Amino acid sequence: MPSPEPGAVANAEARGGVVRVRLDLAYDGAGFSGWAAQPGRRTVEGELTAALSRVLRSAPPRLVVAGRTDAGVSARGQAAHLDLPADSWRSLPGRSGGRPDGPAPGEALVRRLAGVLPEDVVVRSARPAPPGFDARFGALSRRYAYRVADGASARDPLRRGEVLAVRRRLDAAAMDRAAGLLLGEHDWLPFCRPREGASTVRTLLRHGWTREEGGVLVADVEADAFCHHMVRSLVGACLAVGEGRRDEGWPARVLAAGVRDPAVAVVPARGLVLEEVRYPDDEALAAQARRARTRRGPVHAPGVTTAAGQPSPRVAPARRAVAVSRHEHDT
Numbered sequence: 001m002p003s004p005e006p007g008a009v010a011n012a013e014a015r016g017g018v019v020r021v022r023l024d025l026a027y028d029g030a031g032f033s034g035w036a037a038q039p040g041r042r043t044v045e046g047e048l049t050a051a052l053s054r055v056l057r058s059a060p061p062r063l064v065v066a067g068r069t070d071a072g073v074s075a076r077g078q079a080a081h082l083d084l085p086a087d088s089w090r091s092l093p094g095r096s097g098g099r100p101d102g103p104a105p106g107e108a109l110v111r112r113l114a115g116v117l118p119e120d121v122v123v124r125s126a127r128p129a130p131p132g133f134d135a136r137f138g139a140l141s142r143r144y145a146y147r148v149a150d151g152a153s154a155r156d157p158l159r160r161g162e163v164l165a166v167r168r169r170l171d172a173a174a175m176d177r178a179a180g181l182l183l184g185e186h187d188w189l190p191f192c193r194p195r196e197g198a199s200t201v202r203t204l205l206r207h208g209w210t211r212e213e214g215g216v217l218v219a220d221v222e223a224d225a226f227c228h229h230m231v232r233s234l235v236g237a238c239l240a241v242g243e244g245r246r247d248e249g250w251p252a253r254v255l256a257a258g259v260r261d262p263a264v265a266v267v268p269a270r271g272l273v274l275e276e277v278r279y280p281d282d283e284a285l286a287a288q289a290r291r292a293r294t295r296r297g298p299v300h301a302p303g304v305t306t307a308a309g310q311p312s313p314r315v316a317p318a319r320r321a322v323a324v325s326r327h328e329h330d331t
Contacts, residue, residue, distance in 0.1 A: 019089040021106070022081050022129040023063075028120040029074040030161050030270065036068050044069070047121055048080075055112040056088055066135045066277040067142050070228070072269030074162065077143075077276040081135040089128075132286030133279070137293055141205055143222040143276040146235045146267070147212075150242075154215035163216060164271040170242030172209050172217055178241045179207040179219070181252040182234070190254045190261055191234055192227035200227050209238065217242075225292075229266050236265035 025048070033041035037049070049060040065080040092105040092112070103111065106126040113123045132138070147163040149155040150170040156163070185203040192200045206222035219238065221231050237251040240263070254261045280288050 017086045018083045019086050020081055020083050020129040020133060021089070021109075021126055022079065022133060022135065023123055024125045025078050025080065025121065025123045026076050027074060027078070027122070028161075029069060029072050031120055032071065034069060034071045034073070035065055044075075044121060047118060048123075051113050051116045051121075052082070054116050055109065056084070058088070064135050066139050067226075067274050069274055070269055073272045073274065075274035078274055079135045079139070079277045079279075081129055081133065130282040130285060132282070132289065134285070134289045135277075137289040138279055138285050139225075139292070140278045140280055140288060141222050141224050142226060142274065143206070143220070143278070144226075144231050145273050145275050146219040146221070146231065146271045147273075148217040148219075148235075148239070148271060149215070150217060151215070154217075156214070156216075161270055162273070164268055166239065166243075168243050170217060170239065171244065172211055172242065174248050175217075175219075175238040175242040176209040178248040178251050179209060179234070179238055181249065182207055182255060186255055187258065188227055188230055188255070190257060190259060191230050191237070191264065193229045195228065198227070202226060202230070207234065209242075231272060232266045232269065233264050235271075236267045239265070239267065 027044050029044075031042065032044050032047075035044045037043050037045045045063055045065070049063060052063075053060040061082045061084070063080050063082050066078060067075070069075055069078070089105050092108040093103050094108070106128070109126040110123055113126075117123065147159075148170070149159075149163045149165045150168060155165050183204050183206070185201065187201050188204075189200045194200055203224045204221075205224065206220060208220050210218055210220070212218055219231075219235050221234060223230075234251070237246075237254065240246040241248055241250065246263075254264060279285065
């Protein structure tokens with residue numbers, strides 16, 4: 001029988017006979033109404049839980065995901081976890097598990113899921129997670145890319161479902177400089193759709209624009225977490241700079257103003273991809289999860305109206321050490 005996967009025994013013993021399994025997956029978001037399960041809608045979570053239920057011959061498991069992507073948003077580097085009884089985990093290889101060259105449980109799970117999942121969802125790996133791992137709270141950062149084709153030479157009809165096409169030639173250098181002015185920890189309310197009771201304070205770690213071979217512009221955006229529509233609003237603000245409609249300092253002024261500016265466009269979801277989720281070293285996972293459960297900054301609720309006629313949240317005092325993630329959506 002193959003030897004247990006690294007960490008599997010300790011993982012199960014630490015959780016009273018339950019193995020926490022990390023899944024790494026990718027999906028084409030075009031055919032989904034986002035990650036989160038919704039009645040009557042096709043979602044990534046819905047497809048994956050149904051496939052897991054079929055493979056495991058159990059009730060649909062509870063999945064915890066690093067980034068709850070919105071409708072139409074794709075992922076190349078999504079991460080999730082689920083908890084399985086140790087007996088269910090060990091039994092995944094089936095009869096082949098008794099052979100010296102038989103698959104490990106994680107390999108068997110990936111193979112079985114490949115047989116039942118639709119073509120637009122791929123689970124790339126499944127393995128026991130180290131102690132303290134939490135796909136949502138344990139993440140240090142999420143990194144997204146947004147692709148834009150400006151002009152006919154950069155437009156590829158075969159990629160029309162994953163690249164935003166714009167007619168004007170964009171000033172990539174100006175967009176990159178404007179993006180760089182936004183780095184750091186801020187209240188991102190001007191670039192978010194706030195949810196009641198949630199903070200909009202985030203730390204933007206990286207934001208820049210470059211051109212791929214072939215001329216497609218790519219926004220590289222990384223933060224500890226994102227709020228709803230944050231990435232797509234940031235891209236929209238930079239496009240206004242690239243087209244020459246706004247100066248390079250305009251996105252930073254919008255951020256400093258502290259209220260939503262109707263001039264900031266939320267670009268379509270189809271150009272957005274979750275590329276990577278970063279986690280700390282194993283020994284730091286539990287501490288990171290505790291930090292992520294601590295809410296930072298103002299908590300928003302629907303309230304009065306700004307001078308521009310836009311809804312503006314009332315601000316409640318900051319609260320700390322609450323079991324609510326700083327991220328609500330990552331798009």
